[in-house]
Amino acid sequence: MLFRDSPEHAAFRAEVRAFLDAELPRETWDMRNDREEMTPEEKEFTHQFRKKLAARGWLTMGWPSEFGGAGASYMTQTVYMEEMSAAGAPGAYDQGVWLAGPALMMHGTPEQQQRWLPRIRSADDHWCQLFSEPGAGSDLASLQTRAVRDGDVYVINGQKIWTSGAQEADWGILLARTDPEAPKHRGISYFMVDMRLPGITVRPLVNLMGSRHFCEVFFDDVRVPADCLVGEENRGWYIATTTLDQERSSINRVVMTRSTLYALIDYVREHPHLRTDVIRHELAERYLEFEIGRWLCYRVAQMQSEGKVPNAEASVSKIFGTELQRQMGITGLRVLGLPGQLEPGSRWAPLRGRIERWALAAPSYTIAGGTSEVNRNIIATRGLGLPRG
Incomplete structure (x- = not known):
């Protein structure tokens, strides 16, 4: 695996970044990304933003061309998800695109495909x-x-x-x-x-x-x-298991931590009393973990692009990414101290309360999408060949 973009992927990454710079109010949406709730205005923005993604063919870029997709490689899809997640862009992950669509493409009748796929592809349905x-x-x-x-x-x-x-x-x-x-x-x-x-x-x-x-x-x-x-x-069980294999690199989980990490680093630079060896070392550790997590995700995408099934490797990536998210919340509270527990809306909340949001939400990430315990069992049995206990 190459630890750099190919010329093709570098050009595509630049294209995605240019689109996000033009269409996404970056700072505002980056801070909003630490909330799960959206205002009515944010919901309408998300709907229109997804329409723009659909118009460029990016929403379903991984779909085969016979179903209206671009047939993009796993590596191209990973680059796209990384840039979208890094910007906190809405609509990068869509359950219609990643779950319902593949189920219909692989197991649906022609009539079912014609009924639902065009509306998923054009971002008409949630x-x-x-x-x-x-x-x-x-x-x-x-x-x-x-x-x-x-x-x-x-x-x-x-x-x-x-x-x-x-x-x-x-x-x-x-x-x-x-x-x-x-x-x-x-x-x-x-x-x-x-x-x-x-x-x-x-x-x-x-x-x-x-x-x-x-x-x-x-x-x-x-x-x-x-x-x-x-x-x-x-x-139906076998349909569910095949469609759940579609997007498995977990790159979004890892990259989501980057903007929060960088915000903390900038905050420490602006407050000299926080520049202790303990805080510097902890932030450095999170940064190294982010880089490791990113390459674990790319390993999964590389295996998929070679036609391999990354069972244990995908579980390693998922566990590492969600544990990084959890640790990021803990680090944020340690760096900011008691003010880090203040909610958004408080005039005294550092970073507009994003660390409080992150710290409360992060533990759930180790449960959602497959618990860390279940994924560790997958690593043990399918990756290490250990017997079932």
């Missing part, structure tokens, strides 16, 4: 992922939401939890159990669900920061048309 349940998180195959066939519809009952952005989603990708007698991995089906159907109730979950980003979703006799079933009935 999507959410309806997978986790109160009793089925890390062990997702234990899910209990039921889908029962009734003529030309499936009647769905159950509850989902930790669904990001469900309150604003137009469509959701749903895993539901269609054969309760089958082994747990073999009785699950994969559906596209209109989030406006009668019987769907979305209830936001308020977290420590007062954010309503996560939601729980209830299904009460929701009648989903049978033509919203993707792939074969009872084969």
Whole structure:
């Protein structure tokens, strides 16, 4: 693997940066990126920004050309995600693009592809992922939401939890159990669900920061048309696992820490009393970890570009990135001291309260998208060949 951009990737990186310089109010949006909630104005800006990405073909650059994508390599996609995340740009990660789209391209009928893919590609719809349940998180195959066939519809009952952005989603990708007698991995089906159907109730979950980003979703006799079933009935688990392999480098997790790290370094430079050896060493350690994390991400992308499946390597990258995020919050509080705990809006909050936001949010990153414990098991069994305990 080369530890520098190829001429092609360097040119593309410059193109993305020029676009962001022209279209993104960098300082304002960089500071907003430490909040999960958006104002109505920010939501409208995000919608229009995603439209611009779609118009340039960047939103679905990794899709094959036969589905309207650019067929971009994994390395090109990683460069794009790195620059978008570094700028705190909205819309870089989209569940319709990364999850629903690949499921339809690989397993959908031509009619389903024509129905949904163009609207995903043009950023017309918002999507959410309806997978986790109160009793089925890390062990997702234990899910209990039921889908029962009734003529030309499936009647769905159950509850989902930790669904990001469900309150604003137009469509959701749903895993539901269609054969309760089958082994747990073999009785699950994969559906596209209109989030406006009668019987769907979305209830936001308020977290420590007062954010309503996560939601729980209830299904009460929701009648989903049978033509919203993707792939074969009872084969949904295998569809989910193949589509979840799409973007695995975790570059966004690592790069998100860079702007916060640089903000802390600038703050220390402006306040001489903070220039102690302890603080300098801690900031240096975070910087080295950032560089290591970045290259771990590139290793995953390089393996994908060679046709390899980076199971253990992707888990290493995910763990390292989320632990770096957590450590960044701890470092921020150590550097700023008690004022670092002040919320945004306080006139006394250093860096406009971004460290308080970061410190509260960071522990959740080691859970979301696969817990560190589960990923360590993957590293042990698939990477090191250790026996299951």
